[in-house]
Amino acid sequence: MGEMIYVPTTLEEALQIRKETGARPLAGGSDIMVQGKRGIGLCPELPYSVMIISGLDELKGITASEDGSVTIGALATPSEIASSSIVPWHVRKAASGMGAIALRNTATIGGNIGNASPKGDLPQPLILLDAYLVLASERGERTISVDDFIIGAKKTALMDDEIIKSVVIPHSSFTYSYYRKIGMRRANAISKLSLSAAMTVQNGEITDFRASSGAAGPKVIRSRSAEDIIRGRKIDEIPSLKEDFLSAWNDAISPHAMPEYRRHTTRRMLEYFLDEISRGAEPGIIGEE
Amino acid sequence: MLSEIVFYVNDKKTVFSGNPLTRLIDVLRDDLHLTGVKEGCGEGECGACSVLKDGKLVTSCIIPVGAVNGSHIYTIEGIRDTEKGKCIVDAFVEGGAVQCGFCIPGMVMAAYALLESNPHPDDEAIRQGISGNICRCTGYDLIVESIKLASERGGALWEK
Ligand SMILES: Cc1cc2nc3c(=O)[nH]c(=O)nc-3n(C[C@H](O)[C@H](O)[C@H](O)COP(=O)(O)OP(=O)(O)OC[C@H]3O[C@@H](n4cnc5c(N)ncnc54)[C@H](O)[C@@H]3O)c2cc1C
Ligand code: FES
Ligand code: FES
Numbered sequence: 001m002g003e004m005i006y007v008p009t010t011l012e013e014a015l016q017i018r019k020e021t022g023a024r025p026l027a028g029g030s031d032i033m034v035q036g037k038r039g040i041g042l043c044p045e046l047p048y049s050v051m052i053i054s055g056l057d058e059l060k061g062i063t064a065s066e067d068g069s070v071t072i073g074a075l076a077t078p079s080e081i082a083s084s085s086i087v088p089w090h091v092r093k094a095a096s097g098m099g100a101i102a103l104r105n106t107a108t109i110g111g112n113i114g115n116a117s118p119k120g121d122l123p124q125p126l127i128l129l130d131a132y133l134v135l136a137s138e139r140g141e142r143t144i145s146v147d148d149f150i151i152g153a154k155k156t157a158l159m160d161d162e163i164i165k166s167v168v169i170p171h172s173s174f175t176y177s178y179y180r181k182i183g184m185r186r187a188n189a190i191s192k193l194s195l196s197a198a199m200t201v202q203n204g205e206i207t208d209f210r211a212s213s214g215a216a217g218p219k220v221i222r223s224r225s226a227e228d229i230i231r232g233r234k235i236d237e238i239p240s241l242k243e244d245f246l247s248a249w250n251d252a253i254s255p256h257a258m259p260e261y262r263r264h265t266t267r268r269m270l271e272y273f274l275d276e277i278s279r280g281a282e283p284g285i286i287g288e289e
Numbered sequence: 290m291l292s293e294i295v296f297y298v299n300d301k302k303t304v305f306s307g308n309p310l311t312r313l314i315d316v317l318r319d320d321l322h323l324t325g326v327k328e329g330c331g332e333g334e335c336g337a338c339s340v341l342k343d344g345k346l347v348t349s350c351i352i353p354v355g356a357v358n359g360s361h362i363y364t365i366e367g368i369r370d371t372e373k374g375k376c377i378v379d380a381f382v383e384g385g386a387v388q389c390g391f392c393i394p395g396m397v398m399a400a401y402a403l404l405e406s407n408p409h410p411d412d413e414a415i416r417q418g419i420s421g422n423i424c425r426c427t428g429y430d431l432i433v434e435s436i437k438l439a440s441e442r443g444g445a446l447w448e449k
Contacts, residue, residue, distance in 0.1 A: 007291040026310075029352055029356060033350075033351040043310055043312070044310055052310075052355035055291075079345070100421025101402070102346045102347050103333060106352065
């Protein structure tokens with residue numbers, strides 16, 4: 001009859017259980033409960049032990065630090081993230097587009113990253129913003145970038161004795177921002193394709209430029225070498241650099257990662273972002289009605 | 290470590306000492322006989338099992354009871370006789386929002402959560418508010434109209 005289920009009340013207790021039993025954390029349960037589903041009136045069953053961490057205060061809350069970074073507790077829900085004024089725009093935008101209201105009140109950011117589904121909405125903007133995780137274990141804490149943490153579809157660098165404690169987003173301030181998710185249905189739509197982009201311009205010079213695309217392959221795609229083609233150049237050089245950038249971006253994607261139409265749509269979105277800027281768009285969010 | 294889960298359902302203290310992975314919906318329906326909570330998909334997709342957890346709309350089919358320790362849960366049974374609950378239920382009846390009725394308890398909970406946070410929603414906000422609730426009968430228009438009616442009728446009720 002199933003595996004052990006634990007309900008720790010403090011992080012210390014959770015880390016001890018994690019170390020001794022390897023039980024997997026259940027935060028909101030919106031992935032795990034569906035995986036273990038057996039039917040009406042039946043308790044879900046899973047092939048591994050579980051610890052329900054929903055009650056751990058150490059993993060809650062959203063706070064800003066003096067250096068401008070924002071720390072989001074692993075248990076923060078998309079609703080909390082979307083309505084927090086201190087969370088960077090790209091992440092708020094992605095959180096507000098997840099599922100329908102009830103799902104946004106249940107899912108957690110730690111679960112979205114821990115699940116490492118290529119369809120997950122939050123890793124994409126987090127990777128754009130160079131966010132990193134604080135992983136806790138009885139050995140102490142370590143940090144790892146979200147990009148390095150997610151190794152591939154459903155594969156992470158989480159060790160058997162670790163729990164995601166929080167997500168830290170370093171400070172950034174962009175002149176132009178873009179986010180777009182193309183889903184299947186309106187509500188409870190799991191992301192099919194999403195793109196974030198951002199650019200900082202100072203006196204006509206592009207001091208920062210980034211793009212990341214989600215649900216396009218096993219991992220979020222971000223190509224720093226492609227970004228370098230545009231970063232450091234002048235705004236009026238965009239038209240002449242655009243093709244090089246787009247083809248470098250395309251090369252960064254493994255040939256099997258995306259079907260042709262997704263590749264094409266992603267390219268069109270990137271092109272739109274760059275065209276709007278070189279056309280002299282108002283600073284702010286590109287492409288919002 | 291918790292060996293039992295203590296929470297409140299419609300203001301009544303409930304102590305659960307079985308498997309903490311038990312779905313909240315099963316505790317509500319089977320142990321507490323709150324059968325207004327319906328099970329459609331069992332996967333968080335249809336909203337039939339919607340309840341309020343600490344004032345927020347959630348689907349009780351994907352929440353393990355071990356995650357609600359200390360929480361206050363309200364089901365349709367707990368709100369339907371309150372002033373606000375009656376306001377919504379009456380509006381649904383008057384507005385002709387109900388056909389087979391299966392989705393309605395969940396819809397009413399979603400409407401309740403919506404009006405609590407946004408007393409005078411426009412059409413778009415109403416459709417957003419019930420976007421996680423699937424109705425196979427009505428085509429939603431009469432439900433949207435009824436929620437608007439509840440908002441108008443309730444007036445100041447929703448502002449406090
Ligand atoms: C109806 C429905 C609609 C959905 N729509 C979307 C959508 O639009 N976009 C989207 O991205 N996802 C969606 N999902 C998927 C899911 O809701 C998200 O992935 C969610 O963020 C998972 O969080 P959770 O806490 O509920 O996960 P859980 O099920 O609790 O956990 C998921 C995984 O993460 C691990 N984990 C959780 N917390 C931690 C932690 N603190 N440390 C280490 N590991 C941890 C767990 O062990 C597990 O492997 C949807 C799911 C449903 C049921
Ligand atoms: S039964 Fe819970 S959402 Fe469908
Ligand atoms: S009235 Fe039948 S499902 Fe909505």
